[in-house]
Amino acid sequence: MPDAARSLLQEPRPVTVLPGVGPKLAERLARLGIYTAEDVLLHLPLRYQDRSRITPISGLVAGAEAQIEGEIVGSEVTERGRRFLLCTLRDLTGELTLRFFHFSPAQRQLFGQVGARLRCFGEVRQGYTSLEMIHPECRRLDGDSPPVSDQLTPVYPSTADLQQFTLRALTDQALILLDTAALLPEWLPPALRLQLQLMSVAEAVGFLHRPPSDAPVAELDSGRHPARRRLAFEELLAHQLSLRQLRERVRQQAAPPLLGDGGLSQRFLERLPFALTGAQQRVLAEIAADLTQPRPMQRLLQGDVGSGKTVVAAAAALRAVESGGQAVLMAPTELLAEQHYRNFQDWLGGLGVEIAWLTGRLLGRARKALLERLASGAVQVAVGTHALFQESVVFADLALAIVDEQHRFGVHQRLALRDKGRQGQRCPHQLIMTATPIPRTLAMSAYADLDTSVLDELPPGRRPVKTVAVPDHRREEVIERIRQACRGGRQAYWVCPLIEESEVLECQAAAVTAERLTAILPELRVGLVHGRQSAADKETVMATFKAGGLDLLVATTVIEVGVDVANASLMIVENAERLGLAQLHQLRGRVGRGATNSSCVLLYRPPLSQIAYARLSTLRECNDGFEIARRDLELRGPGEVLGTRQTGGQSLRVADLLRDQDLLNAARYAADRLLRDHPDCVEPLIRRWIGVGARYGEV
Known part of the structure; x- marks a missing residue:
């Protein structure tokens, strides 16, 4: 430069x-x-807008924008039903009405000057008796007409x-x-x-x-003009550079190399009642290679519903324990945290590993005792919610931090957990997991600071869930389907988006639905779970359902993530047209976790919007989470798919990740060139496009 x-x-x-x-x-x-x-x-x-020419009034077409010139030949303020100002404009070819519903005294005076000449621009509409412009932009012409613009007018x-x-x-x-x-x-x-x-x-x-x-x-x-693409490219480049800087800052920090003998991990794998998939073995090898390095692992693990991420997380945690360190797994809800805790207890407890569960509900002496054992190193693996990064929680030697369903947390939150393990310049390794597949285009842009692993293979025996969409006037057929499934010894879910009745959304409330289904299906044991119950009540109901003490569980989307009941083979989603593709796919993933054929019924209220129809059609046709994520990107756009929390609050001003995805490879290439050959250009570009948000990734 x-x-x-x-x-x-x-x-x-x-x-x-x-x-x-x-x-x-x-x-x-x-x-x-x-x-x-x-x-x-x-x-x-x-x-x-094209204001580069004057259109004769006789050449106007309803629905098009146009610029006209003419002489005022009359005006009036009418009070018929609604007060508005009408002005009639005439040129050599015809007349047009200007209509103003809101007007000032100055406008009334201007448009009342018969004989005055105006230049107006606006959308032409068909009025009661002639063509009209409603609230056009107008300027008075004095003397000769000024030349029209030789440029397009920006809006x-x-x-x-x-x-x-x-x-x-x-x-x-x-x-x-x-x-x-x-x-x-x-x-x-x-x-x-x-x-x-x-x-x-x-x-x-x-x-x-x-x-x-x-x-x-x-x-x-x-947005396809080369001028706009030039700015979109520079913006994508600036975001790449920002994330590369974050990645480099993290890599320059020290981390404890986890060099255990692998004995615990091997015993763990041998005790599992199933064999790992090829994808799980590949990802574990990638993680193991990262953990032996003296710099922090920063790895994103993507895996579709049921692909076995929790097993990978447990094996990774044992790598930390084998090396004399601690591991922690953070989940977004107590329900999911408890499930991880129980799985870890079943898998690791027999190996002599002490595991603790920490949530915000743990109080008094029990909490104090647990915190002391964490601080002393006696607890080797901790599982919990966001309570894990509260100030009072101290670890003796946190070597690995695992964050599940990372899109539920902000970037700052997951890095705050990593900071719990800081000892001077040394910080723990980090594994970030998500069951919401991110399309490759977005992952390369939004997660350029992370290495990515993908579990793209389901365990043997997992069968695709058959999905059907049913209008809600066939509700009785759906209820009969539940009766038959439960008579056969299976269990079912009925998911409602809301808890209370709402005239606006017309959604069935979970509580009312549970009462109705109990009355219609008296032979079945019906339970209810929703977000306003206490954590203890939710856990009791879920534990009863998992143990087979309930036949039908009516729930809100609180059960979207992490609930694992192998005997549940039927999922009913009420008002499915109101939910996004990713959420519907997550809900469907609650069934099909055993060896029995499973089904998902998407109950909808017609008529369907075009987007809702596309969503339901996608779920019926496809069980592949990554293909569903790709179609979700096309339907909703990248902003909604990622969410502001997931990207640390960043937003794009000019670029569009869907429209401009073909620029990403060039942006990554340019980022390499600038960092290597022109480092003095990096900060100015980041500051231009991101400003103070450039360091969002560090706490």
Whole structure:
């Protein structure tokens, strides 16, 4: 990077440096995420209007936007039903009505001046007797008509009390600084831009804000124009660089190499009543190689429902115990934490490993005694909820932190758990698990700071769950299906999204549904679980269901993750059209965990929206969690699939991970080049696109 360009690196200039921006306007701009003059230039138009020509009134078409000129030939304020201002405009070819439902005294005066000439832009609609424009943008013409614009007119994302003409005027001021003060310096090396055939950042920004009238509007509106792709590429590059920096900072920290003899792990595997899948063996080998290193493992373990992540976690925990350290597993709910605890007790207890369960409900002397045993090292494996990273929890030698269902936690929370094991510059290894498959495109972008392992093979004997979608007027057939399944010695779930009746959502409440099903199926033992019960009550009901003491469990989505009842073979999901693909797939995964054929019934209330129909069709056709995740990405977009917590609060301003996924390989290549050959360009790019959020990954 030339020294002249490098010298332009300076603190961002507040938006108040632009003429006319005072405290009130700055406050409104802040609602749009605009704090600096640079932000004004990176606040790109949503779409464009063509005001480069005047359309004769006789040539107007309803539904299209157009610009017209004409003379006011009459106006009136009418009070019929609703008060509005009508103005009739005439040119040499015809007449048009301007309609205003909200108007000021100044507007009434302007539009009441018969003979005055106006230029108006707006959407043409079919009115009662003629074509109309409702609330068009208008300007009075005095003397000769000024020339029309030779550029497309941008329409920006806005907020209350912030007009388009204000945003355009601010952009004009910022574009002057772009030309005269190099407001957005070029941080991509010329050779890299040439290789990737990228225009300069200044050229791209200038074009996007003020494109010529003959620019391809469809390409601009779709985000596929090379100018927008240039900025999308730079933004994706900045996020890659930020995550690479985070990864490098973590790798530069020390971690305890776990060099045990493998005896405990081998005995554990030999005692299992099943053989590991090839995928489990491969992932365990990847983890074992990481754990022997003197730098922290940062590995994401993705595995579909039922792929055996918990067994992998237990084997990894034993690696820490064999080396004289401690391991901890954190789960998002007490229900899931208890299930992990019970599995670990069954698997590891016979090996002489002391395991503890820590939740927020553990109080008094019992809590004090457990904390003392953790601090002394007597407890070798701890399982619990977010209570594990409370200040009072201290470990003697935490060597491995495992986080299950990581998308339920923020990035800060999982790193806070890792920090529990810090001893000077040394920190524990970390394994992050999720049963919500992340499409490869998103994983490469959102988890660039992590190595990724995938369990892409189900254990032998697991059978696909047959899924059907049934309208709710066939509810009696579904209830009869439950009766027959339970008569055959199987168990069933009935899931409701809400607890209480809601006229707005029209969802059946879990409590009311349980009462109704108890009355309709008196021969069955019906239980109820929902989020407002105490943890003790939930655990009692779940334990009874798992032990076979209940035939039918009515529940909210609290049972979405982690409940494992092999005898349950039928899942009913009420109002399935209201749930997302990933959540429906998780719920379906509660059945099919034994050797019996299992079914999932998606009970829906017609008519279905197009997206709801696509979701239910996907579940009927597919049992592959990764394919479901890919389709979920197409339906909902990356923001909803990942969630703000999962990405540490980051959001993309210009790029779209679905639309621009073909840029990711180039962004990763460019990140390698910059970190190796142009490290002085890295921080400016990160600061431009991410700002203070660049270090979100460290606590």
